[in-house]
Amino acid sequence: MPRIAVTARLSIDEGELVESFARASGAGGQNIQKVETMVQLRFDARNSPSLPEAVRERLLRLAGHRATAAGEVVITAQEHRSQARNREEARARLLELLRAAAAPPPPKRRPTRPTLGSKKRRLEGKTQRGAVKRLRGKPVAD
Template sequence: MIPITARLSIDEDEVSESFLRASGAGGQNIQKVETAVQLRFDARRSPSLPDAVRARLERLAGHRLTNDGVIVITAQRHRTRERNRADALERLVALIQEAAAPPPPKRRPTRPTLGSKNRRMDGKTIRGDTKRMRGRPALD
């Protein structure tokens, strides 16, 4: 079991890994060793996820989610296969943790205080006086 939160964990059998050659510069090693990891997690059919978490996870996954509901995470930052596997799994766990977190409390609108209204009006009065002094002198 892969622990996500205190009350949520997913089975290791739900996550599949495949290895491929990493892209980019790297010389001869990168051309012959498959160090990049492509991790797949079927979020839509996972029995471990509650419906609310599943819906938020699909929304958060964005372009990493396929049409079948499978989350695909590719890791190729590191030089070794083991580090890339750990990196991909960490990113999946972080994504599910973010989906499992409770939503932030709803914003309650507030009104400006009387003091802040008065300070705003005083500032506008001072600015208006400054601009009025730039004009032509009054004819008396």
Template structure:
């Protein structure tokens, strides 16, 4: 079986992807009504041996409404006129989603207090700005 490279550390087995072809909806005349060009790609996130646990959890969250209760991600592609292009589109969208899930979230920011020096510099800047504005006013009379 062949493997599909997602990231340098993650690759999927070809057998983990289930493709089903169906008729696309919308305008398109005879081609749409007769030819099954749309692709429905299914990927079982919950049972995939290729995904690390952290990536699996993030992918389930990122999938949103496209993930079934059983943890299966369903991607439907029908943008293009040919089955091959829609198949490529669905696979590329799946890989993009997995790549996004593979990026670990940044650590939470720890709130810090401003240093004494930074507070003094801020106040000096405000004082200078106030002086500039005061000097713009009318001159005082003697």
């Protein structure tokens, strides 16, 4: 079976994708009433042997409402008037989702502490600002 390359190290088997077709809603005239142009692409992420566990978890989290309770990712495409273009659209969206899941999450930010010099500069600036504000007041009578 041909494989779909997600990243340089990750690819999925085309046999893992299940496509079903239905009549799309919306404008299209008589074409819409006769031709099944809507594509529903299903990918069983939970049982896929192609995905490492970390990617599988990120994919199901990123899929959100597109993921079923059984762990399938369902993508529906019906923007175009032809079945072939909707198939390409659905596969492109799945590929985009898989690439986002394959990217490792950025490391957690380690908060840094301010340096002694930056603390001193901040306090000196506050002192100077306070002095300027004091000088704006009424003069003190001797």
